Amino acid sequence: MQNYCITTDSNSDLPSSYTEKFGTTIIPQYYAFGDEVYGDEKNMPPAEFYERMKQGELPSSMANNPAVIREKFEQILEKGMDILHIAFSSALSGSYNNVYVTAQELCEEYPGRKIIVLDSLNVSLAETILVIKANHFLEEGKTLEENAALLEEYKKHLHVQFTVDDLFHLKRGGRISGAAAAVGTALNLKPFLYVGTNGNLVSDGTSRGRKKSIRTLAERMKNTLGDAPDKTVPVGIVHGNCPEDARMAADFVTELTGITDIIINDISPSIGTHAGPGALGILYYGEEKKN
Template identity: 25%
Template sequence: MSYKIIVDSCGEFTERLKKDEHFVSVPLQLQVDDHIIVDDDTFNQAEFLRLVAESPNCPKSSCPSPEKYMQEYTNEAENIYAVTLSSQLSGSYNSAVLGKNLYHEEKGDKNIHVFDSRSASIGETLIALKTEECEKSGMKFSEIIKVVEEYIEGLNTYFVLESLETLRKNGRLSNLKAFVAGALNIKPVMGATKEGTICQLGQARGINKALDKMINLIVEQVKDSENKILAISHCNCRERALMVKDELLKKCKFKDVILCDTAGVSSLYANDGGIIVVV
């Protein structure tokens, strides 16, 4: 069976996935003041972070339209899968579903399924890879949906950021109590609930202690690590990401490790120095 895996641009593509015709990235749009930036392969992270640092205003993002998703569904592949960032954090999931409905209304039946990652960033990458693995194993479309939805249920997302201001100003922390760090340099360890909202898992004074706390939480909570992929994305802090990877590998054995720099949307919310881990 031929297939396409469509991932919104909050999900990072490895170099292999960028070259694989089975994978398509659908760009979100970013805005910093009057600058409109398309989150595709033209995205320049350094320039984007410079614009954000110089602006007094909060950067924003907008999701792909239903028509854009429908356009990507229109191809020769027999099975189509879309992976979006959490429906609790963005309208991308709803756009992908509306695009699916538009396709069925205008073009007829086709195997299309939209996965709500209930995560973001490198979590979407893992879901795309799991879908690819199922397709290559020869599973039926309905079986793949079941297996991947169960896989999503078992994923855990963790992150430590230098600042939560962008998330807060864009309303992504609406379910949390007000978090005051201020001069104390308190850094929260954050995660995603099973529903895909953001939650606080802990906190520590300073970024390094917060990363240590995140690492220890992952080690405590991970199950069957030998059969899981450790996925790490970072915003302009490769050495920090490598440290997190090395410390986790000292304490757990994983099937594989993926390490990526954040794409546009993830760079917007992670900010300079942010680390995201999904396993």
């Protein structure tokens, strides 16, 4: 057995069942309502978080804490183990850089130990898929370096397609203009976005009406699955406190693709700060992304 472990951050939305199965160390991401900060030992149930947003409260998000990263990594290094960390997209947060810098410092302090920080260029359950695959490679006996190299290629095939229910939060985050948000709301338009090859968010058209937008996500998935989808990992569906819509999306995915291995989970508050209540995404392994 190789002497290293896989770690990730809370933006991976890694389900607790996988956290327990793999013994995964999670680096917390933070969010706040006013001066009240959450994200480590203090957390808020997602349903409460999104309900407070619906009531008009505006949360903020912040990157991970280098002191916490150090503490959690040192606990592993002191056991004589190396680390492969799967990080939230560097294009969307400073968290990757915080982990990378801390990892470099620790490698100097623990000669002989190795830490590889993999920029997933992805978000949420796409990170979870990488964690699952990384643990598969670990179980197969791949070395730390071999595992990281395989994941670098694998991540190019991970797709994140999502829509939001309320354009206000995209406007607040600078993704669309105030005028576009006003017009889109009046016309009941639901925008589509995806995570591009550089790990950034890309706007990709609109649909009118909620149900149609959810089915369109499933259709886009079907069209980008490619000839050989990886059946060793699940499809992920994430939502901002809209579980019924998530189940509808799962039904559409199964109807259109035949895939039944599906994880449904909440969008973590630190991501939900920007996506808002009603956000919904489908995350999966498919053909290599083109843009």
